[in-house]
Amino acid sequence: MTTPAISFAAGWYDEEKNKQLAYRWMSSQAKLLITGLSPEKDYWLYFLAGHSFQSWKPTLTIKAQGKIVGQVEIEASFSSYAFCFPGGESVEVEFSLAQSQQVPGDPRELGIMVSDIQLLELSSLNKPCPLAGWYLPEQEGLSPAEPRGRWIKQRATLALPATPKEEVIIELILGHPFSIDNSPNMKLFVNNIEIRAENITGDRERYILVIPADSGQILQLELDRFFPFEVSGDSRSLGIFIHEINLYSPQKKGIVLGEGWYEEESSEFYPFNWMSKAATIFLSSHWLEKNRYFSFYAFSEYANLSQELKIYLADKEVDSFPLLHKWNFYSLDLQKYGLLPKTSRSGWRAIKFYLNKIFPTRFHPQDTRELGARFSWFSGHTDGELHQKTSEFHQNARLNYQEMMAGKTVLTSFPQNLGVDLYAQCNIKPPCVYCLWTEMKKLEGKYVHEVVDEKTLAEYGPFFTSARTLVNCSFGEPLLHPRLKEILEFCARFRKFIEISTNGQAFTSEIIDILVGKPIFLYISLDAACRETYAKIRNDNWDSIIPRLVELNEKRKKHHNLPKIYMVFMPMKVNRDDLEEYFKLCRRIEADALVLRPLLYLYEPKIEARRGGYHFVYKDELLPEEEIKEIIAECRKLSKKYKIPLANQFEFGQRQEPQAADYERSLVDFQRS
Amino acid sequence: MSQPKIDRDELGLREGPLCREPWESYYILRRGILPCCYGNPIVAPMERWRETWNSSKLQEIRSYLSRGELSPYCRESLGCPIVQRVLAKERERQGTERATRPTWRRLINRLFFGLPARVYRKIFSRK
Numbered sequence: 001m002t003t004p005a006i007s008f009a010a011g012w013y014d015e016e017k018n019k020q021l022a023y024r025w026m027s028s029q030a031k032l033l034i035t036g037l038s039p040e041k042d043y044w045l046y047f048l049a050g051h052s053f054q055s056w057k058p059t060l061t062i063k064a065q066g067k068i069v070g071q072v073e074i075e076a077s078f079s080s081y082a083f084c085f086p087g088g089e090s091v092e093v094e095f096s097l098a099q100s101q102q103v104p105g106d107p108r109e110l111g112i113m114v115s116d117i118q119l120l121e122l123s124s125l126n127k128p129c130p131l132a133g134w135y136l137p138e139q140e141g142l143s144p145a146e147p148r149g150r151w152i153k154q155r156a157t158l159a160l161p162a163t164p165k166e167e168v169i170i171e172l173i174l175g176h177p178f179s180i181d182n183s184p185n186m187k188l189f190v191n192n193i194e195i196r197a198e199n200i201t202g203d204r205e206r207y208i209l210v211i212p213a214d215s216g217q218i219l220q221l222e223l224d225r226f227f228p229f230e231v232s233g234d235s236r237s238l239g240i241f242i243h244e245i246n247l248y249s250p251q252k253k254g255i256v257l258g259e260g261w262y263e264e265e266s267s268e269f270y271p272f273n274w275m276s277k278a279a280t281i282f283l284s285s286h287w288l289e290k291n292r293y294f295s296f297y298a299f300s301e302y303a304n305l306s307q308e309l310k311i312y313l314a315d316k317e318v319d320s321f322p323l324l325h326k327w328n329f330y331s332l333d334l335q336k337y338g339l340l341p342k343t344s345r346s347g348w349r350a351i352k353f354y355l356n357k358i359f360p361t362r363f364h365p366q367d368t369r370e371l372g373a374r375f376s377w378f379s380g381h382t383d384g385e386l387h388q389k390t391s392e393f394h395q396n397a398r399l400n401y402q403e404m405m406a407g408k409t410v411l412t413s414f415p416q417n418l419g420v421d422l423y424a425q426c427n428i429k430p431p432c433v434y435c436l437w438t439e440m441k442k443l444e445g446k447y448v449h450e451v452v453d454e455k456t457l458a459e460y461g462p463f464f465t466s467a468r469t470l471v472n473c474s475f476g477e478p479l480l481h482p483r484l485k486e487i488l489e490f491c492a493r494f495r496k497f498i499e500i501s502t503n504g505q506a507f508t509s510e511i512i513d514i515l516v517g518k519p520i521f522l523y524i525s526l527d528a529a530c531r532e533t534y535a536k537i538r539n540d541n542w543d544s545i546i547p548r549l550v551e552l553n554e555k556r557k558k559h560h561n562l563p564k565i566y567m568v569f570m571p572m573k574v575n576r577d578d579l580e581e582y583f584k585l586c587r588r589i590e591a592d593a594l595v596l597r598p599l600l601y602l603y604e605p606k607i608e609a610r611r612g613g614y615h616f617v618y619k620d621e622l623l624p625e626e627e628i629k630e631i632i633a634e635c636r637k638l639s640k641k642y643k644i645p646l647a648n649q650f651e652f653g654q655r656q657e658p659q660a661a662d663y664e665r666s667l668v669d670f671q672r673s
Numbered sequence: 674m675s676q677p678k679i680d681r682d683e684l685g686l687r688e689g690p691l692c693r694e695p696w697e698s699y700y701i702l703r704r705g706i707l708p709c710c711y712g713n714p715i716v717a718p719m720e721r722w723r724e725t726w727n728s729s730k731l732q733e734i735r736s737y738l739s740r741g742e743l744s745p746y747c748r749e750s751l752g753c754p755i756v757q758r759v760l761a762k763e764r765e766r767q768g769t770e771r772a773t774r775p776t777w778r779r780l781i782n783r784l785f786f787g788l789p790a791r792v793y794r795k796i797f798s799r800k
Contacts, residue, residue: 304685360683404696405689407739409732411696419700419710421719443704447719450703463699463722473702473710600752625761652711653694653755655686 004036004043004119011095013108020136021048021078023115025108028100034119037087044120044159045069045085045093046131050078051112053101054235058112063094072132074112077236079153082120082131122217125161128170128245131218132157135236149243151236154226158219160190160211161247166346167212169256169282170219171246173263175203176238182231184240189220200240208258208280210348250346254287255378258350262369270297270560272376274369277355281378282348288340291380293387294351295331295495298323299374301359301658305401307373312352313337323355323373324397328468329495331381331390363658389465389494396466414466420457422487424448424476427505432538433609433616434572434599440475453483454490469497479506485514492518501525501568505541507548515552517559523595524549525568529581535612536574549589561592566647568595571631572621574614579634583642593645596635598628690738692747692755695731708734711753712746 011030015022037043049060057073064085072081085091097111120129133156137148160170176183183201187194190211198207200223211217226237248256260279264271283294300307300323311319311332318337334340339349355372364371381387400413424444431437441448457464464470470491472478478500481487491498501523515522528534531542549565556562567586569579586594599622607618623631632648639646682688690696694709701722705715708731717725725731730746737744747756 302684304688306685363684400696404693404739407690407735409735409739410727413696414726415697415699417698419698419702419707421702421704424703440704443715447703450719452703460701460722463701463726471698471700471710473700475704598752598754601757603751650754652753653692653758658684 004034004121006117006119007033007035009033009092012114021115023048023050023078023113025113026095026097026111027109028097028111030095030111030114032093032095032117034091034093035089037089037091037119038121039087039089041087041121041123042084043087044082044122044131045117046080046082046120046129047117048078048080048115048136049074049112051076051101051110056099056101058097058099060112061094061096063096064091066094075237078113078115078136079236080130080132080134082157120159122159123162125159127161128219128247129159129161130156131159133221133239134242135238149241151241152221152239153237154223154239156221156239158221158245160217160219163211163213163249165213166250167210167348168250169248169253169258169348170209170211171244171248171256172207172209172242173204173244173246174207174240174242175200175205176227176240177203178227178231182225182227184223184225186224186240187222189222191217192220203241204243204263206259206261206263208256208282210282213347248282250284250286250348254284254291254380256282256284256348257378258282260353261375267374267376270376270562272297272299272374275353275355275372275375276370277358277372279353279372280350281353282350283334283339284348285346287380288334288349291382292333292335293331293381293383294334294378295329295381295390296378297327297329297376299327299376300325301363301373302357303655304405305398306357308356309373310354310356311337312354313339314350315352321394322398324394324468327374327376327497328394328397329390330394331387333387383493386494392462392465393468396462397468400466414462416467417469417471418460418463418467419471419473420452421474422452422472422476422478422500423474423481424450425480426475426477426503427480428477428503428538430609432503433536433574433611434570434607434618434621435475436600436607437475444475453481454487457487457490464496465494467496469499471499472501477503477506479511484511488514488518488520495519497521499523503538504545504549505538507545507552509551512548512552512555515563516556517562520563521566522563523566523568525570526582526585527568527570527572527578528575529578529585532612533575533578536614536616537611539611546585546589553589564592565589566593566595567591568597570597570599571623571628572599573623574616574621576623576631579631580638583638583644586644587642591644593647594635594639595647595649596632597649599623690735691741691743691759692738695734695738699726708746709750709753711750711756713750713752716746 008024009031011027013025013027015024045062051074054076057075060072060074061068062070062083065088069085070083085093095114101110103110130150133153135151135153137150180201183199185197185199187197188209189195195209223239226239229235232238257273258280260276262274262276264273298309302323303325305322305324307323308320309323310317319332339351359371359373396413397416400411400416403411403413426437457470478484479502488498497519499521502525504524504526526534526545527537534542553565567582569575569582571579583594601622602618605618609616628650632650635646635648692709698709700707700710700712701719703719705719706717706722706725707715716730717728734744734746737747743756743759747753750756
């Protein structure tokens with residue numbers, strides 16, 4: 001079998017180049033010779049064309065083997081054109097213009113500029129391919145951060161790849177930056193059959209199309225208007241801007257978010273998608289064969305469990321439950337819903353999510369979108385025990401809330417946060433100057449040698465199952481635990497968030513490898529931004545700590561940015577001047593937040609230590625309230641300056657309303673109160 | 674036309690007890706069981722984690738907090754920012770009460786004793 005080849009016959013001038021592309025001028029008549037075609041197939045001739053005569057719109061007629069296959073007006077700006085013609089062993093294609101132009105000083109008879117001539121055979125396409133009506137890719141998208149997109153004209157066509165054995169999903173991300181008053185209505189056709197109509201108002205909107213199995217299809221986009229120069233300031237006839245076109249095959253992609261979901265955003269935890277009030281999720285038949293349970297994390301802004309999620313399958317409600325406040329793990333039993341893979345062919349099954357109420361707009365006045373709840377980390381699993389424990393966790397969380405609101409003092413529910421004491425040994429000897437080490441070890445008494453590991457956690461039974469977060473509160477360095485890996489894997493299996501405070505001196509490459517990729521919140525207590533201050537609080541190991549933190553940050557980038565790094569700073573007299581440098585350090589290691597933590601208030605403490613040439617007197621280090629207020633105000637400014645979120649633990653227990661613009665807000669999502 | 678009434682706590686962030694910790698959290702530590710991370714002193718040894726969750730001590734703490742008050746246990750836990758805030762408010766209230774002592778008392782002081790305000794304050798604060 002030969003490969004089709006295109007050669008320029010009569011009527012073409014030599015190739016020229018401009019900044020964007022290589023092209024050839026044609027005179028009023030020009031010919032192409034195409035060889036190596038299959039007589040049984042139809043082909044599309046695709047090319048870009050334009051010219052340099054602003055008000056001129058010549059009509060181009062295309063003939064294949066003497067028969068007219070299309071006629072079109074060519075505008076000055078380069079845009080794409082495409083014509084279908086039947087195959088044959090060798091085909092002569094004729095380009096003819098009724099008029100041509102003459103430029104002073106140029107002896108040539110100029111017709112139009114033609115570039116990027118391609119021959120497309122739809123059954124061999126493996127990705128969506130623009131046909132007619134597309135302007136050149138922009139150097140930049142609508143904003144510099146976006147990848148290159150393309151404007152289309154009032155009408156445009158897109159060739160879809162052949163999918164004879166599977167239905168595919170096409171995701172179109174499109175929009176325009178102009179006033180809503182000028183918003184065009186768009187109709188979408190597949191092979192000339194209208195499939196939907198929309199009014200395009202935003203600059204970035206997602207449209208999801210499920211395309212049935214076929215050997216070659218054309219998607220047409222048709223607008224009722226274009227943006228004239230008076231609106232767009234652009235001499236082209238701009239229709240809408242196509243940011244992205246994605247095609248999802250059920251063989252390659254398991255889960256696709258349908259309509260009702262906004263594009264992925266970053267967050268303090270994991271990239272997430274806002275859901276509007278109703279949204280669809282598509283699960284591929286291949287994915288359904290491998291997974292019984294559908295799982296995700298969801299974040300409700302409602303702390304009173306009044307936001308309810310309903311699940312619909314083919315317009316029938318199959319489940320409903322309240323969403324818990326903040327990020328929580330959910331697991332849905334698809335078999336229970338009767339959601340089974342299609343047996344006949346490869347395709348998609350849709351489930352619909354519906355919220356009874358949205359996140360009130362008064363909390364996000366700058367964001368005009370309809371925001372429901374945040375969702376993240378969609379995946380599947382087959383772990384029946386995980387599903388069962390997750391169900392128990394949710395039942396308990398609801399009961400716990402009800403008992404608390406009813407003022408019950410004897411509880412049938414269990415706590416949602418479990419404090420644990422993983423390890424009682426520490427690598428800093430003598431202990432940090434403010435540490436109550438001696439007193440605590442006396443209190444621990446015989447329990448100092450008690451082993452706490454994953455088996456202990458399992459023995460906690462409902463106390464472990466009910467816990468959303470495990471908080472390590474040991475007087476000891478937890479990263480030294482000989483079974484750290486097993487403990488963290490056990491917690492990760494049951495999707496527990498783990499909060500670990502560490503002095504930062506136990507990091508090794510092995511420990512970093514254990515930590516990365518797990519839902520851990522590492523509170524790293526340095527309290528100092530330089531060697532000298534650090535030596536006054538702890539010891540001389542400053543120089544070995546920072547390279548490890550850099551290593552941790554680099555490695556976690558390959559693992560969804562987990563664990564989260566929270567850098568703890570307890571303001572004291574000794575480190576009062578380190579604050580700004582500490583923010584800089586946080587920025588250097590790309591910390592997720594700076595945690596401002598109070599030095600524990602003690603009544604007339606008698607703790608003193610000489611370290612690093614400094615006499616540390618606990619009661620003198622406790623800063624007065626007015627100074628703490630000043631520090632908090634300073635931290636807020638520095639947080640904005642260095643773009644490091646601030647977690648202010650002086651505000652422990654204060655349940656603040658969400659304010660999207662507030663840098664302090666994102667970090668409290670994970671704090672327990 | 675009347676404005677629609679806005680539910681000022683529609684997210685449910687402010688409702689509930691003074692502190693949620695003794696319902697939502699529980700600390701099983703080597704040094705002992707604590708109802709919150711700022712709790713002091715310990716309420717039971719580590720091994721008694723099962724029964725301490727609904728012990729009389731925790732019931733008492735929950736009872737006070739659900740009424741919007743600090744329990745005697747909380748008042749001992751001075752490291753807690755919530756406790757500190759409540760105590761600061763109490764101090765402020767006491768200060769305001771002193772400053773706004775009844776007019777008849779101020780009048781009697783002026784007419785019969787003519788004492789400077791700071792002396793008067795000292796006498797009454799002892800009471």
